[in-house]
Amino acid sequence: MPRLHIISASTRPSSAGRPLARWIAELAAEHDAFDTRLLDLGEIALPFMDEPEHPEAGVYRHRHTKDWSATIAAGDCFVFVMPMYNGGFSAPLKNAIDYLYQEWQNKPVGLVSYSAGKTGGAPAIEMIRPVLGRVGLRPALRTLSVPAIESYVDEEGRFAPTADLRTRAQAVLDAVADLATTPEAERVSA
């Protein structure tokens, strides 16, 4: 089974994205297609990219980079659970991507955004696309953007989805599973 890493991309202590990421991880664990792991960029606590060499070289000086490289190399596919700040993706997500290169190549990624407002962070998904292209991540066609994120977090800090959100989140996971079980070469020649 492909190893799916769900990456929670906010490092703010009060982030409403954490309950959403935990819920996506639960859905993925119920999905019979994945071996699922939840990664929290707040816990991983990478510093700002501080390697002297370009990541394409794959020559890492720092322990935190070597650990992050091993973590991402172990993933076959990903879901980014991403906040939108000021109409764009968050700094911790961009930083985590920029540290590595080869480790991302040709791997599927599902994009789940959220925001306090009406867009659900969809503009942040659009903004990250060229970056994904540069490191060779393959975004799934289906995405999910959750508006008014705080309205879905209950008093115990759990994400309380509607049936519609559940259906759409499962569609993202299905799309990632589809990409993960279809090699790139096969898709091109199909």
Add this chain to the structure above:
Amino acid sequence: MPRLHIISASTRPSSAGRPLARWIAELAAEHDAFDTRLLDLGEIALPFMDEPEHPEAGVYRHRHTKDWSATIAAGDCFVFVMPMYNGGFSAPLKNAIDYLYQEWQNKPVGLVSYSAGKTGGAPAIEMIRPVLGRVGLRPALRTLSVPAIESYVDEEGRFAPTADLRTRAQAVLDAVADLATTPEAERVSA
């Protein structure tokens, strides 16, 4: 005279952006329009945004946020000297912007990008525009993108510009000075 803060937006130890930012600061100091200060995000060393409140509230818990707020509130206009990583702006720059809100409002900003390749980071300038709009920064019409950045850094780590680069950098500073001395209301009604 308007206080101009040049913000060097790479935190990598070997950044070629630092010599470029120092050179822009020298040009700005020679320019008779500004009281110039050079800020290095590597030295300022903000952590990833960790405030519980939304920046619009202006309620800051942490000492580093209060210091950064005071620094930016003291600037009348800015030049961002920005690297491009993977086709986009750097995480430290986005993070530094996302910490604050009111402190950026209605202030002019000049955009100077650089890259190892041919684009000089121009795509990173385009990618940051919606973010600038959200915090109310007013980008100057003239921008500068420096390709093959390493070819301009000499053995002493100084930026060695061509005459053309000097002319274009001065045009950016002129455009920022023009915005800084023309209030927004006056420009709208003109």
